[in-house]
Amino acid sequence: CKAGTAGIQMTMGLVESDMIEYGLAIGADTSQGAPGDALEYTASAGGAAYIIGKENTIADxxxxxxxxxxxxxxxxxxxxxxxSHGGRFTGEPAYFKHVLSAAKMLFEETDTKPEDYDYACFHQPNGKFYLRAGKKLGFTSDQIKQGLLTPNIGNTYSxxxxxxxSNILDIAEPGDNIFVISYGSGAGSDGFSITVKDEIVERRELAPKTQSIIDQKTYVDYAVYAKFKGKIKM
Structure with missing residues (x-):
């Protein structure tokens, strides 16, 4: 589930080393869950793409x-x-150990604290884990609410x-600081400290708004969902 942020890190390295001028990092996935499994309640699909380079950027x-x-x-x-998943084991020592440890590492290496950021977001297998992680790290609800999408669209994994x-960048203003922590089972977390630049104002409209895409969703009943996910076998 952190393949998306790992891709961002790899692209950052290729750009920084001048092996490439610009790179495209994409985090996209389709989550899976057996019929009746708890994973089905947040099963989803989605993704976002980022062009990463040194010039003409909207954030650093x-x-x-x-x-x-x-x-x-x-x-x-x-x-x-x-x-398969480890039940309660997926919270501790999996998700929270890695998200909180990566967050504390990022705070230490950047000499920052929660109050230095305008927004924060984390991996969100469900809304509960996300909110608990934000609270444990000392972020306020105003700082973390813009990044919480799982209650609306489910868990999109990578x-x-x-x-x-992307949902945060849709409303962020120049000078805003963003704190980002991903998580992937196995297990690991990637952390990023990001500052929004002036260029975001003139270029924001070049990409579709995340919320505008979410607003286009339509609901189907479980039978239709099961059919298209291949859970009904003939």
Missing amino acids: FNHTCSFTTDTPDFYRREGQPYP GAVPLAL
Whole structure:
């Protein structure tokens, strides 16, 4: 689930080393859940893409860092159509250990604190984990609410943090600072400190607004969902 932010980090490295001038980093995914599994309640699909370079940018990456351990809280056995998860184990020591550790590392390496940021967003397998992480780190509801999309569109896995960030950039103003922490089972978290530039004002309308796309969603019943997800076998 942190493949999207890992892609951003790799593209940052290629740009910084002058191997490429601009790169396209995409975080997109389709979440899976067995019939009746808790994962079905937030199963979703979505993604966001970012052009990364040194010139003509709308925001700067001030710093990035990562925290990883061997904590397999989520996995798919070979040949199995659906993934398995560790139940409560996915909270502690998986999600919260990595998100909070990466966040504290980012604070230390940038010599910043929650009050220095205008917005913050985290990986969001559900709304509860997201809100709890923000509260534990000392962010206010005003700082974290713009990035919380799971209650509206579900968990988009690798697309979750890129989408949260795009929703923040849709309203952010020049000079705003954004705190970003992803999470991926296995397990690890990537952290980013971002500052919005003046150029965002004139270029914001070049991309569709995240909320405008969300507003186009339509609801279907479970039978239609199961059919198109291939859960009904003949």
